Amino acid sequence: MEILTEISAIIARYVSKDGFHATALERVTLARSSTVTMPMPNVYRPQLCLVAQGQKEVTLGDRVFRYAPGRYRVVTYDLPVTGQVVEATPDKPYLCLYLDFDPVMLGQLALHVPPSPGVPSRPIGKTVSDAGASLLDSVLRLLLLLDDPAALPILGPLTEQEILYRLLAGPDGARMRQITSSQGRVAQVGRAIAWIGQNFRERFSIEQLAAEVGMSPSSLHEHFRAVTAMTPLQF
Numbered sequence: 114m115e116i117l118t119e120i121s122a123i124i125a126r127y128v129s130k131d132g133f134h135a136t137a138l139e140r141v142t143l144a145r146s147s148t149v150t151m152p153m154p155n156v157y158r159p160q161l162c163l164v165a166q167g168q169k170e171v172t173l174g175d176r177v178f179r180y181a182p183g184r185y186r187v188v189t190y191d192l193p194v195t196g197q198v199v200e201a202t203p204d205k206p207y208l209c210l211y212l213d214f215d216p217v218m219l220g221q222l223a224l225h226v227p228p229s230p231g232v233p234s235r236p237i238g239k240t241v242s243d244a245g246a247s248l249l250d251s252v253l254r255l256l257l258l259l260d261d262p263a264a265l266p267i268l269g270p271l272t273e274q275e276i277l278y279r280l281l282a283g284p285d286g287a288r289m290r291q292i293t294s295s296q297g298r299v300a301q302v303g304r305a306i307a308w309i310g311q312n313f314r315e316r317f318s319i320e321q322l323a324a325e326v327g328m329s330p331s332s333l334h335e336h337f338r339a340v341t342a343m344t345p346l347q348f
Contacts, residue, residue, distance in 0.1 A: 116249045117183050121165040123256045124208040131206070137259060138269055140213040147206040150198045157188045159214045159292055161280065163244060163252055167207030168200035171239075174342030178241045183249070187280065189291045190238040190306045192341060193348065210252060212276065216292055219277055223290055226281040238340045240285060248279040298336045301326045305337060309348060319345055 128134045128145040135142055146167070157171075163185040171178045171186070172195045179199075180186060201207035244252075255272040258265045280289050291299050304326045322345060323333040337345050 116246065116253050117165060120163075120210070120249065120253050120256060121182075121208050123253075123259070124165055124210060125206070127259060128208070133211075137262065137265060138255065138273075140215060140273070141255070142211040142213075144209050144211065145206050146198045146201050147203045148198070149201055152195045152197045154193065154195050157192050157194055157239065159189055159191070159216075160187075161210075161212040161214070161276070162186045162188075163210045163212075163249075165208045165210065166205060167198060167209075169196060169207065169209070170199045171196040173237075173239050174338075174347065176237075176342045178239065180241045183244050184241055185244045185248070186239060186241045187285050187288060188239050189288055190303055190340065191310055192238055192306075194239070210256070212255075212273070214277070214292060215273070218270075218274060219281075219289065219292055222274060222277050223281060226278060226286070228286060228290070237342060238288075238291070239342075240288060242283075242285060245279075245283070248276065248283070251276045251279055298328075298332070299340060301328055302333075302336050302340045305333060305345065306341070306348070309345070 124143050124145070127136065128143045131146050131148075133142055133144050152172075164180045164182055166182055168179065168181045171180075173192060178186065181200075198207045251272060255269070255276065258269055258272065277289075280286065291303070305322055305328075308322060308325050319330050319333065323330045326333065328336070334344060337348070341348055
């Protein structure tokens with residue numbers, strides 16, 4: 114796709130060395146790898162990751178996700194994963210863009226975007242989808258602002274909102290709304306994830322964790338696994 118080629122060219126122009134690189138866009142990070150990598154543990158935070166070139170494989174619990182050029186992942190909660198670049202060469206490195214979600218911006222936008230009709234998405238906190246032309250066009254225009262410092266502080270937030278709109282109005286809309294929801298079992302799991310993140314260095318029981326978020330141990334186990342693809346203990 115021509116748009117994807119342009120996105121790759123801009124990322125390659127701004128990141129000539131392997132690694133993760135911050136940009137003038139506050140919540141945008143660019144990544145590059147000129148070689149395949151060993152599986153590496155990481156914690157993915159709520160964000161969009163669009164692969165422009167190369168391929169990557171990520172394992173979450175017992176599920177394996179593979180994304181190629183033109184595919185994107187959405188993460189709605191902090192999730193421990195293992196990832197590795199599986200296709201990259203010095204001449205054609207792995208290139209991708211990360212956009213961290215601004216929960217305030219997302220929450221305000223969600224109030225004005227009606228939920229997508231159809232079957233609700235599964236609650237798992239990570240998914241991989243094919244990017245449509247509208248989403249790719251929004252990402253391209255966001256990256257082009259790196260060449261226009263004067264316009265970036267004005268148009269950057271607007272283009273970022275457009276990307277969030279595309280995600281909210283698309284097949285991952287229900288999953289995106291999980292980030293802003295404070296009600297329901299999925300929201301309780303989100304609070305359990307946050308609690309573990311703050312207290313994992315201390316000893317605690319599943320019963321204590323369940324009480325902290327207002328769930329029974331059995332309900333927490335069931336819904337936690339649905340969101341994270343692993344049990345609270347594995348997490």
